[in-house]
Amino acid sequence: MSSLSKLAALTSTNKPTERMPVLFLGHGSPLNGIEENEFVQGFRTQGKQLNRPAAIVVVSAHWETKGTRVTAMKSPRTIHDFGGFPRELYEVRYPAPGNPALAKEISRLVKPEHTVLPDDKWGLDHGSWTVVKHLYPDADVPVIQLSLDYSLSPRQHYALARQLKSLRDKGVLIIGSGNLVHNLDMVEWRRLNEPYAYDWAIEANEKIKGYVLDGDHDSLINFNKQGKAFDLAIPTPEHYLPVLYSLALKDTNEEVMLFNDQPLGGSLSMTSLKIG
Template sequence: MLPSLYISHGSPMLALEPGASGPALRALAASLDRPKGIILMSAHWETQSLQVSSAAQPSTWHDFRGFPPELYQVNYPAPGDPELASRVARLLNDQGLPATLDADRPFDHGTWVPLSLMYADATIPVVQVSLASQGPAMQYRIGQALARLRGEGYLLIGSGSITHNLRELDWQATHDAAQPWAQAFRDWVVQALTDNAQSALLDYRQQAPHAARNHPTDEHLLPLFFAYGAGTAFSVAHTGFTLGALGMDIYRFD
């Protein structure tokens, strides 16, 4: 059975400057059986109602501005899987989570940046599940509803960032230096996941130290709950910070 994963995808520049995350993602992918397909929830697809991407050949969307020209030349031509997308939607609907198909959704950078480092050949079909707006408990239920697919050879991934306050990045920080408030939040999450403290995690905004400072908005943490809902045996695959406050952790749930 494949695990579910939570990946901190950092800046879009990770695709060109992978730092320590690149080898960690490549090693993680190499340690797993090759997936039949990937089902991914990205922080960069927020919707009011739950949607599933069903395009046969999604385009690569450079959903950012102000980066070097070469980044806009990166293409990740992985196929979609309309049949898998329909099954994912059925599983969600069967669990009381109404979901519809979106045949036009491209791959946003929360999808193609980490996958370009894990599976550079871009031949594994990828289906995205949107980040519906109902908070941690909703994403946890989505993960639970799709967990059975792990046993059928599908890899479930939540893609975000364990800390994400772009206004407080320190552009002079040394590579692994972390702001104390960012480190404290990251450590609280890891301990809560280690303890499988579900109620505390779902209420992280009230219980975790510096929660609002680390996540002024919570879209980059919410995919964690998707991965957590799909598998509970937690371990840390990679840890680190860039720019003082951007956590680059990678977690797996077996």
């Protein structure tokens, strides 16, 4: 039995969909793990509309490594990789199982330019569990994470992601988790809970959405050549790169739907995408 056959057999009593969509989720504050707001409601709505996957792969902004790694443990820990939040948030556990068979399959699929190594130390960081818990609150779908290799160029990230497309046909839901606009140094903290954005943040977010809807992936890959607004919106790439992973999995004829399309605190965007 192949590793993906084992995956389907071991992870679900329901028949997985023939082809899963792809998500990019603007994950925002870790508090989305415990708060009830419009963004959490948006995640929950998507969860209700999706068929139950055999497993989930999350590419989170919060796991950067030298070389690409994939979590390969049977029971990934819930990582509270943040500080200064209410005790209630640190007490949350999302005990979804892992899936070593899927981790092994990803290592097999990604070749020959890149090597994906198994990891038994990481787990599920807040870019993963604070959003996935709203999609599947029972924590009964296996979840693994794929890291961002900080030595790769944006085009190399995109090329790596394209090699994972066949997983969609095996009932695997792939999620990029970050934020299209993410500049913490310029957040207007007094307006963090308001749909407020600086002019440059609006400009960057609208252009990114335009490129997404037009299928202009080259412009999105070359985000560092798009001008001042993009430079301010993406001062460091880790929160932006997950959208490239999601878009790389899109077929030409597939539609993209936007949701949670709101700015916050001047310099953040919660804009999220569903592909397929």
